[in-house]
Amino acid sequence: MKQEKELLHVRKRFYSFYFLFFFGYGAFYPLLSVYLKDAVHLSGGQIGLILSISPVVMIFIQPVWGIMSDLTRKPTVLLTMALLLTALFAFLFSLFKSYEWLLLAMIFLAAFQSAIVPLSDSIAVSFSEKSKIPYGSIRLWGALGFAAAVFVMGRLAEIFHLSVIFYTFTLFLIASALFAHRLPKENKAMKVDLKSGIKELFKIRKYLIFLLAAFLMMGPTLAHNIYFGIYINEIGGTLAGVGIAFLVAAGSEAPFMKAANRLIQRFGIERVLLFAVLISSLRWLFYYIMPSLPFVYATCIVQGFSIGLFIPAALQYVRKLAPGHLGATAISLYTAVGNGFGNWFCTFAGGLIYERYSALSVYLFFGVLSSLSFLLFVMINTFSKKTAAVQSSVSS
Structure with missing residues (x-):
C-alpha cells in the first residue's frame, strides 16, 4: 500500500513537470517570431537566423549533456540546473533589442x-520500464500543457504585450524545476557509438533514403511552429487566432499517437509513414493558396494525421531498419538529421524567403520539400514490396 502511494506521488510529479514545462514552451516559441517581427522589427533573414540557432546548438550540445549525465549519474540535478538557466536567459532575452545581443542570448538559451x-x-x-506505466501516458501531459498555453497566450498577448511570452516562459520553467528536482534520481544511460556504427548504418540503403525523407518531412513541420504566427497575421488573423490554431493542432496529435500502433499493425509501418507525409505535403501547399481563415483553422486538425502518426511510426521504423546493436545510434542520427539539420535549414531558409517574398511563399517551400519526402517514401515502399516478393519466391 505504501509503495502504491509513493508510485502515485511520483506519477503526479511527472505529470506536473511535463505540463508546466511544455506550457512554458508553448507560451514562448509559437509567438517568438511574431515578437521579433512586430516588437523588435527585425528582418525576415534576421528572424530566421536567430530562430535557426536552437536546432544547430542542439546537435552539438545534447551529447555533452548526455555524457555529463552518464558521468555524474545525477540527471535530476542537471535537469533542474538546465531549467533554471534556460529561464534566466529567456528573461535576459526580453531585455535586449539589438540583433547582435538577441543572437548571443539565443545561443545560451538554446545551449x-x-x-x-x-x-x-x-x-x-527509466521510470516507465520499472513501474510498467506507459511512457505515453506520462508524456501526454506535455501535449496538454502545450495546447493549453498556445490557446491562453494568444489572448494574453493581445490584452497586454507580446513580451508577456518571456515572463510566462520564465515563471513556468522555474515552477517545473521544483518538480524536476523531486523526480527519480536515476536514468537509463544510452550508449551511442557513432564512430563504429555510422559506417555500418550508411551501408543500409533504405536507412539512408529514410534519413533524407525525414530531413524533408521534419524540417518543414518544426519550422512551421516558428512561421505559423506570422502567416496567420499576414492573412488577417489575430494573436488569439494563432492560439486557437495551435490548440487544435497540438490537441489533435494525442489520439493519433495513441492509435499509431493499431494502424501500423493493420496497414504496415511504411504505408502509415507514406500517408502521414502526404497529409503534411497537402497541408503546406493548401496554405500557399491563401485560403480563408476558417479553413486554415479547420485544417489544423490534420496535424494529428501527419505528425501524430509520423513520430511514433518513424521511431519504430528506425528500430526496424537498424541492427539491434545499432538501435541507439540509428535513432540519434535520425534525430540529428530530422529535428536538428532539417529544422535549422527550413527555419533559416524560411526567414530568407519570407524577407524577399511572403509567408505564403514560405509554405510553398515547405510544401515542395514535403512532396519530395513523399516521393522518397514511395521509393521506400516500392523497394520493400520488391524485396518481399523476391524473398517470397525464394522461400517457395
Whole structure:
C-alpha cells in the first residue's frame, strides 16, 4: 500500500513537470517570431537566423549533456540546473533589442534548453520500464500543457504585450524545476557509438533514403511552429487566432499517437509513414493558396494525421531498419538529421524567403520539400514490396 502511494506521488510529479514545462514552451516559441517581427522589427533573414540557432546548438550540445549525465549519474540535478538557466536567459532575452545581443542570448538559451527534453525523457523512460506505466501516458501531459498555453497566450498577448511570452516562459520553467528536482534520481544511460556504427548504418540503403525523407518531412513541420504566427497575421488573423490554431493542432496529435500502433499493425509501418507525409505535403501547399481563415483553422486538425502518426511510426521504423546493436545510434542520427539539420535549414531558409517574398511563399517551400519526402517514401515502399516478393519466391 505504501509503495502504491509513493508510485502515485511520483506519477503526479511527472505529470506536473511535463505540463508546466511544455506550457512554458508553448507560451514562448509559437509567438517568438511574431515578437521579433512586430516588437523588435527585425528582418525576415534576421528572424530566421536567430530562430535557426536552437536546432544547430542542439546537435552539438545534447551529447555533452548526455555524457555529463552518464558521468555524474545525477540527471535530476542537471535537469533542474538546465531549467533554471534556460529561464534566466529567456528573461535576459526580453531585455535586449539589438540583433547582435538577441543572437548571443539565443545561443545560451538554446545551449541549456537542449538538455531539458532528453534528460527528462531519459528519466521518464527509466521510470516507465520499472513501474510498467506507459511512457505515453506520462508524456501526454506535455501535449496538454502545450495546447493549453498556445490557446491562453494568444489572448494574453493581445490584452497586454507580446513580451508577456518571456515572463510566462520564465515563471513556468522555474515552477517545473521544483518538480524536476523531486523526480527519480536515476536514468537509463544510452550508449551511442557513432564512430563504429555510422559506417555500418550508411551501408543500409533504405536507412539512408529514410534519413533524407525525414530531413524533408521534419524540417518543414518544426519550422512551421516558428512561421505559423506570422502567416496567420499576414492573412488577417489575430494573436488569439494563432492560439486557437495551435490548440487544435497540438490537441489533435494525442489520439493519433495513441492509435499509431493499431494502424501500423493493420496497414504496415511504411504505408502509415507514406500517408502521414502526404497529409503534411497537402497541408503546406493548401496554405500557399491563401485560403480563408476558417479553413486554415479547420485544417489544423490534420496535424494529428501527419505528425501524430509520423513520430511514433518513424521511431519504430528506425528500430526496424537498424541492427539491434545499432538501435541507439540509428535513432540519434535520425534525430540529428530530422529535428536538428532539417529544422535549422527550413527555419533559416524560411526567414530568407519570407524577407524577399511572403509567408505564403514560405509554405510553398515547405510544401515542395514535403512532396519530395513523399516521393522518397514511395521509393521506400516500392523497394520493400520488391524485396518481399523476391524473398517470397525464394522461400517457395
